Structure formats: C-alpha cells, structure tokens
Amino acid sequence: MDWLGHINYWAVVILMMIGFYTVIARGNMVKKIMGLNLFQTSVFIMFISAGKIIGGSTPVLREGITVYSNPLPHVLILTAIVVGVATTAVGLALAVRIREAYGTIEDDELLDPMDQTPDHSRPGDHAGKGDGSA
Amino acid sequence: MEYLVDIALLLLLVTVAMAILRVRDLYAGAMLFAIYSLLSAGLFAALDAGDVALTEAAVGAGIATLLFLAVLTLANRRERPARGNNRLALGVVVATGACLIYAAGDLPDFGAPDNPVQVHVAPYYIENAYTDMGVPNMVAAVLASYRSIDTLGEAFVILTAGLAVVALLSVPPRRRRRAFSGPCRRTGERRMRENGILRVIARFVIPMIMLFGLYIQFHGEYSPGGGFQAGVVFAAGWILFALVYGLDAALKVIPERVQYVLACLGVLLYCFIGLLGVLLGGRFLDFYPLLESPHAAQQTGIVLVEFGVGVTVAACAMLFFTFFARRKREIEAVEAREDD
Numbered sequence: 001m002d003w004l005g006h007i008n009y010w011a012v013v014i015l016m017m018i019g020f021y022t023v024i025a026r027g028n029m030v031k032k033i034m035g036l037n038l039f040q041t042s043v044f045i046m047f048i049s050a051g052k053i054i055g056g057s058t059p060v061l062r063e064g065i066t067v068y069s070n071p072l073p074h075v076l077i078l079t080a081i082v083v084g085v086a087t088t089a090v091g092l093a094l095a096v097r098i099r100e101a102y103g104t105i106e107d108d109e110l111l112d113p114m115d116q117t118p119d120h121s122r123p124g125d126h127a128g129k130g131d132g133s134a
Numbered sequence: 135m136e137y138l139v140d141i142a143l144l145l146l147l148v149t150v151a152m153a154i155l156r157v158r159d160l161y162a163g164a165m166l167f168a169i170y171s172l173l174s175a176g177l178f179a180a181l182d183a184g185d186v187a188l189t190e191a192a193v194g195a196g197i198a199t200l201l202f203l204a205v206l207t208l209a210n211r212r213e214r215p216a217r218g219n220n221r222l223a224l225g226v227v228v229a230t231g232a233c234l235i236y237a238a239g240d241l242p243d244f245g246a247p248d249n250p251v252q253v254h255v256a257p258y259y260i261e262n263a264y265t266d267m268g269v270p271n272m273v274a275a276v277l278a279s280y281r282s283i284d285t286l287g288e289a290f291v292i293l294t295a296g297l298a299v300v301a302l303l304s305v306p307p308r309r310r311r312r313a314f315s316g317p318c319r320r321t322g323e324r325r326m327r328e329n330g331i332l333r334v335i336a337r338f339v340i341p342m343i344m345l346f347g348l349y350i351q352f353h354g355e356y357s358p359g360g361g362f363q364a365g366v367v368f369a370a371g372w373i374l375f376a377l378v379y380g381l382d383a384a385l386k387v388i389p390e391r392v393q394y395v396l397a398c399l400g401v402l403l404y405c406f407i408g409l410l411g412v413l414l415g416g417r418f419l420d421f422y423p424l425l426e427s428p429h430a431a432q433q434t435g436i437v438l439v440e441f442g443v444g445v446t447v448a449a450c451a452m453l454f455f456t457f458f459a460r461r462k463r464e465i466e467a468v469e470a471r472e473d474d
Contacts, residue, residue: 004137005243010235011144017231018151025223028213030160030205034167037198038151041174044190045147048181053252054136054245058184059260060357061270067247069182070256071263071272075281078189078273079288082362082447085193085201086295089454092205093302096461099209100307106214 008049015042029095029105033088040084047073136180136245143177158213164202171195184358185273188350192366197451200373204458208465268429269355269436277360278436278443282419286408289401289443296397296450303457307465329378336378343371351444355433361440365447372448373455381459390456393449400446407438 015038022035051070059071099105150170157163171194179187242249263275277285347368350359376384407419414423421435422428 005245006238006241007137007141008144008244009238009241011148013231013234013238014148015151016234017227018148018155020230021220021223021227022155024226025220026155026213028160028210030202030209031163031213034154034163034202037167037194038154038170041170041194044186045174045177048178048183048186049244050249050251051183051256052181052245053247056182056247058182058358059272060184061264061272068260068272070252071259071276072256073251074183074186074273075276077183078186078360078362079277079285081186081189081193082366083288083291083295085198085366086292086450086454088198089201089458090295090298090302092201092458093299096205096208096458097302097305100465105209 009046012042012046012049015039015045027107029098029107030092032107033091033095036091037084037088040080044077044080047077139180140177143173143180147173147177158215159211160206160213161203161211163213164199164206167202168195168199171198185271185360185363188358188363189366192363192370196370197366197373197454200370201454201458204455204462207462208458266428267432267436269433271355271357271359273358274355274360274436274440278439279421279432282408282439285439285443286401286404286419289404289446292450293397293401293446296453299454299457300394303461307461307468332378336374340371340375343374344368347371347448351441352437354440355436361443361445362447364440365444365449366451368444369448369451369455372452376455376459381456381463385456388452390453393453393456396445397449397453398446400442400444400449403442403445404439407435407442411435 019035019038019040019042022038023032026032026035051073053067053069056067056069057065059068059074061068095105098110102110104110147170150166150173154163154166154170157166171190174194175187175191178184178190242251246252259272259276259280263269263272263280267275267279269275269279347364347370350357350367351361351364354360354364372384372388375387407421407424409418411420411423412418416423419435419439421432423431424434425431
C-alpha cells in the first residue's frame with residue numbers, strides 16, 4: 001500500500017514544518033529554541049524510519065533472529081541527540097546573556113538599542129517585569 | 135500491527151508539537167517538550183532503535199527539559215502574544231512543506247528490506263560485527279570501532295559546547311533595569327528542599343539512577359547502552375540530587391573543578407586509546423594492536439572509548455546545570471547588593 005509506505009515521511013514533513021514555523025513566527029528566543037528542537041527531532045525520525053525494516057529487530061545479536069534493522073542510522077542519530085542537547089544549552093546560555101543585557105528575550109524588542117536605557121522603559125512595555133509572580 | 139503503533143505515535147507527536155507551538159506559557163511548553171521527547175523515544179523503540187530510544191528518553195525528557203526550566207527561572211515565564219499576523223511565515227511554511235511532501239513521493243517505501251539504505255554498508259556491519267569484535271550490540275560496534283573517528287568528533291563537539299556555556303555564563307552579571315524576577319522564586323526553591331517526601335524518595339532513587347547509568351555504561355556492548363546514554367543518565371542522577379538537596383550540597387560531591395577536569399579527561403582518554411594503537415604499530419583508533427586476541431583487543435578498546443565518551447558527556451551535562459543554576463543566584467546577589 002502506497003500511503004502506508006510514506007506516512008512516516010509525511011509526518012516528518014509536518015513536524016519539521018511546525019518546528020520551522022515556530023522558529024520564524026515566534027519572537028521569544030526560548031520558544032525559537034524549542035522550535036529548532038522540534039525540527040531536529042523530525043530529522044531524527046526521518047533517519048530512524050529509513051533504517052527500519054518491517055519484521056526486523058533491534059540490532060543486538062540474538063539467537064533466533066534473522067532480520068535486523070540498519071544499525072548505522074541509530075549510531076548517527078544517538079550521537080546527534082546528545083550533540084543536539086549540547087547545542088541547545090549553548091543557545092539557552094546566549095538567551096540568558098541577551099536577557100541580562102537587554103532585559104528581554106523577545107526579538108522585536110531588541111531591534112532598537114537606543115530605547116534600552118537602563119531606567120526609562122518604553123511606555124506600555126511590560127515584558128521586563130511582573131513575570132516573577134505570574 | 136507495526137504500522138498501528140507507528141501511526142498512533144506519529145499522530146500524538148504532531149498533536150503535541152502543535153500544542154508546543156500554540157501554548158504561551160513557556161513552563162507548559164517545557165513540560166510538553168518533555169512529553170514530546172518521551173513520545174519520540176517510544177517511536178524510536180517501535181522502529182527497532184533501542185539505543186536511540188534510551189538516549190532520547192534520557193536527554194530529551196531529562197536534561198533538555200531541565201535546561202529549559204533552569205532558563206525560565208532566569209527569564210519571563212510567559213511569551214508575549216503575537217503581534218500582527220504571520221501570513222507570510224505561514225505561506226513560506228506551507229509552500230516548503232508542500233515541496234517536501236511532493237519530494238517525499240520519490241522516497242522508497244518505508245520498511246522495505248531492499249531499500250538502497252539497507253543494501254549499502256549496513257549488511258557488512260550486521261554480518262561482520264560479531265565475528266570482527268565479538269560484540270553482540272552492533273550499534274556499539276559501529277559507534278566505538280568502525281566509526282570511532284566520527285564519535286571522537288562528536289565527543290569534541292560536546293566538550294566545545296560545554297566550554298561555550300562556561301565562557302558565556304562565567305562573566306559576572308551586571309544589573310540593567312528591572313529585568314529580573316523577584317524573590318518569590320526563592321521560597322519555591324526552599325519549599326522543594328524542605329519537602330520531606332521528595333527528600334526520602336530522592337535518597338532511594340538517586341543510587342538506582344547512578345547504578346543504572348553504570349550498568350548501561352559497562353553493559354553497552356551486550357544490550358542497548360553506551361557512553362552517551364550512560365553519561366546523561368549519570369548526570370541526571372546528580373542533577374536530581376542538586377534539585378532536591380541544593381546546588382551547594384551537590385557541588386560538594388562533585389566540585390566544579392572536578393567537572394572541568396573530567397570533561398577534558400574523557401576526550402583525552404579517547405585520544406590516548408587512539409594514539410596507543412599508533413604507538414603499538416597500528417593506525418589511529420585501531421584497537422587490534424592493543425591485545426593479542428583480536429576480540430579481547432576490540433572489546434577493551436570499545437569499553438575504554440565508551441568510558442571516555444561517558445565521562446565527557448556526564449561532566450558537560452553537569453557543567454550545563456551548574457552554570458545555569460548558579461547564574462540565578464549570582465543575579466539575586468547583584469540585585470540584593472543594589473537594593474541595599
């Protein structure tokens with residue numbers, strides 16, 4: 001059946017596009033990093049799906065098993081997951097520093113550095129305060 | 135049956151991803167992200183990738199979620215509502231998605247044993263991993279021996295990321311405008327430390343987590359597991375200790391300086407094993423010259439290399455948490471000084 005043979009790839013595309021949309025349409029940097037992670041996970045699913053053989057088994061040698069799924073994508077992806085969390089940590093550290101320097105992690109509030117004087121926040125700008133009790 | 139589990143998990147993943155996109159409360163987003171990771175771990179397990187599922191469950195649902203939460207104590211909890219409309223972004227995304235779905239039509243059917251990906255190098259690994267190395271887990275064999283230079287590169291990437299986080303967050307904070315959260319969070323942290331049930335449960339659970347980490351570290355050649363997973367699981371045990379008993383108590387167990395040294399020692403051990411092969415007359419990261427029996431040599435090499443990876447990964451994950459958690463305290467100290 002054709003649609004069954006491609007449903008994983010379609011789901012990967014949908015997940016990837018949700019991540020992509022989160023990255024380009026959301027202004028909050030933590031949200032953008034979450035979007036990047038969604039995007040990244042969709043690529044992982046793509047690789048693992050490509051390595052799967054229907055009726056296969058986990059590639060650990062055992063008696064009575066003849067068909068194993070492809071171990072190579074597993075190796076590539078398991079290292080990529082750990083590298084992914086390391087790069088996520090770097091992104092979050094950058095967000096923390098931006099927050100400290102500008103008082104916000106919303107990207108459109110960063111556009112005008114002249115408005116970011118320490119003691120005069122713009123009228124109507126509530127992003128930098130009140131979050132603690134929310 | 136295999137399709138049924140697969141499709142159900144994919145539908146759940148799409149639903150949770152939509153929820154992550156839509157929710158404005160970033161705490162809720164972080165929790166949904168943990169659910170998303172756990173679901174994808176389930177999907178990896180259903181797709182025969184036991185090692186990957188273990189890694190994703192430990193990394194995505196454990197460390198990544200903790201990092202998001204740690205950052206949210208330093209930044210706004212709520213995302214600002216969207217301004218204007220995002221029709222252009224939506225248009226770009228839909229157009230890209232349509233192109234990709236059209237292109238996906240050319241991909242070979244999912245799960246067929248004669249796909250190009252299955253007939254290239256994979257049959258060699260599947261047939262020869264055991265006779266070459268005597269290691270039943272082919273993933274460990276490919277990771278630590280056939281493709282060990284690749285894995286060395288990954289270990290260095292993780293070390294570099296650890297150094298980048300240290301470099302970014304070791305600059306002392308300066309206070310600019312009323313940007314940081316008030317003292318209310320401090321009580322929350324204290325409440326967590328005073329919670330008796332949490333302390334008692336953590337005392338039982340942490341040794342189990344550490345033991346499990348050591349098990350998958352040293353049993354990785356025989357069952358799903360290995361350095362990457364073990365490092366993350368071990369670090370998760372330490373982070374749980376830090377969350378329940380406070381960062382100071384956790385830093386007494388494994389001080390920051392030890393974390394730096396361990397992060398470097400791990401990759402150095404990896405390189406040393408590689409160079410040992412050269413000194414004994416082989417090539418870089420060639421394990422056969424290490425011992426006389428080829429299987430024993432390969433297994434020794436794999437265990438040591440995986441141990442190096444595990445040490446680096448665990449130390450870097452602990453460094454990430456140490457720096458994010460301490461940043462909050464430093465900011466509060468600066469605020470308190472300025473309030474006086």
